Amino acid sequence: MSAGCFPAPGNPGNVTVFGQSAGAGCIAALMAMPTAAGLFHRAIPQSVPGTFFSPELAAAISTAIAAEAGTRATIEDLAGVDPRALVDAKNTILEKMPAFVDAWGPMALTPTPFSPVVDGEVLPEAPWPALAAGAARDIDLLVGHTRDEYRLFNTQLGIEMTDEQVKPTLRRLAPGPDGDRRYRDVYPEATPSELYELVHADWLFRMPTVHLADAQYAGGGSVWLYELCWSFNREQGASHSLDFLLVFGTLRPDDVRAHRSAHLDAADQVTAVSRHMRTDWLNFATHGNPGWPHYDPADHTTRVYDTKPATRPYPEEPSRRAWSTHRFDTLPLLH
Template identity: 65%
Template sequence: MKIEPEIRTVAGVVRGRRENDVVVFRGIRYAEPPAGARRFGAPVPVQRWDGIRDALKFGPPVPQATHTGSVMSSVSGSVGDGSEDCLTLNVWSPDLGAAGLPVMVWIQGGTYLENNSANPHCDGAGLARSGVVVVSMNYRVGVDGFARIAGAPDNRGILDQIAALRWVQDNIAGFGGDPANVTVFGESAGGACIAALLVMPMAAGLFRRAISQSMPGTYFSERLATAISTTIAAQLGVQATVGDLARFPPRALTDATDAVILKMPEFVDFWGPMALTPTPFSPVADGEVLPRAPWQALADGAARDIDLLIGHTRDEYRLYTSRPGGEPTDARMTAAFDHLTPSTDGSGLYRTAYPDATPGQRFEVLNSDWLFRMPSLHLADAAHAGGGPVWLWELAWSFNSEQGASHALDFLLIFGTLSPDEVRAHRSAHPNAANEITHVSRHMRADWVSFATAGKPGWAPYDPHTRTTRVYNAEPTTQPYPEETSRRIWSAHQFDTLDLLHSE
């Protein structure tokens, strides 16, 4: 008879499963369900239980547009299918008996609108086989996680992440991990949450290293976040307060959010450049939970004791322009160059810098720069200025000509969950891409694991003079930062909290 592994956590015993050479625990509750009176509150520590709880399947996703559980239609959150019990995490361990393996805690992206740790592309088994304990979690998104609501704490989704990190500190030793050697890593919205965690007092001491992948540079002022939440609540005919919004089930809030997303460009003269992004949510610099946006805080020395690995893909915005209907219209291009560039003549600036590019290609480069690439580069500069150790990377390899080295490709390579067969089947795959992907994936994963283990990814630290960068192509190289043209355009710009431009 096969005996499955059991681990005693602070709250109770969980039973996992051996899957080949990795032990997996799925759906461990790290906080009480955010339902009823707890719905818009800070996460509440999980209550102790007696007996043994199976941890064999992923917990239900947090409320989001793609969620079909009955909690989506329930105001109280008390439902029969258990779908309100969504604040769960998962652990992959290569050796439960190990003495202090490095721990890597994954914070998934999803435009602050989606988050589901059951995503098969975020399976931690491949990373765990490299000698680390891997943790992933569900955290609240959308209105429930990131809207500014009167009577509720800001940044509830990040507070969930902090609760999960506290769980790691209290329990990961039992899974073979070292609580003193925790690395947080995340992509897109997850990467921006990590940049926020670096400067949040509540997160101090919960991790030793951080990897931020393709972080969007959008952090909201209280005024801007309030204006956005007020507009979403107005779709329902109410105010953005706990009392008013608690009367509606999560599906009503996701529907109201979707309605606002469709007309966000109409608000650009009031909400500023964030109105041209795919999401109405971002972390809120409220002066308390998140004291301020991360760039100046890091430059002033916050998190100087945290090792930081940061970077982006080469063709970040291609993910969006390559989608059906993603080709920019003349109106979209005009709005982008009017509102996103660091110059009053944004169109002329990019036309001069990229003379051989088409207008659509310049639109793509601009959005890549403003939303992902330059915020990441400037965060590296800020961390160096503050005295912290920082390393920079760029993913330049791609497997198809349509998407290039697009947003989100990096984490597929790190986890190793994009197979050669999937690459080979793509209609515009490069001839040798199916053979190259295993090689590129192995290089990136080894560097991430080396960084998580000892803070040494394998190349020289970043400094603003040499701008040493690890560039991942079919063969990785170490060279000066490759996006020098865009760097010069943005060299005098100061990324900071985005504020409301005008009252509506």
């Protein structure tokens, strides 16, 4: 969950910023910030989270963390708290967050209490409406996500859930008043446990990412979309952060072989998959084109990274249909 940049050697007119997870949220925020205009020319957000907070929601979360540390959420009071105590307070609130869901909304079901704040000044609005209005039309965008975005965070993994157990989650996270029925319609063969993971993956990372591509296209900008479907082990699948490891080339064949549920040929595949992604990222940063056709909402052109990369329609079409009328925006404090 980090961010960085690719400056072309000696060329301040050719700068690419990139980030993954929280880092992707930061990159999306930069694209929507007037004060960042002109500072970079290309952006690669990987796994964009759909969590941008209103000031009221951010204040409620900060107040709860500060109270857990025995203080108030002011700069002066927090400056006097041992940093380790703040981390402990954050961890305690993280464990309690599901109990705040009625007031804090679906962010209370996420693995972190922190996100960018749409303050109306530095960040005037959330990235999706900002990009759709043309805020980043001069920035080339390469954006994508992994297939199994929620697998690493799924506390119910391996547990057989019932329809009644998954219903509250579908009603809180799926779009619209009939979201739970909509998910069952587009995934008629999915088990309750599979629906639980799918809806979490979609609302938190997959659909915010695809909708950012749609917004950039609507705003007149150039955009390319990807999805990572390759995985090296049965337990985690194509998990959140796997694209991060492949782009940086830090997942080695020996690491793959050492995993207890490694796929048979994964150690022989990882170097090539990593090389494909790194080459495409560098081509994009250097030349402004990763090597496949632009994204177009008419056909949802997507670069799919698997054992061999391929360009085809977006793989998660059922989820895309379920979220087609939803509009990602700033998350409010409910009460």
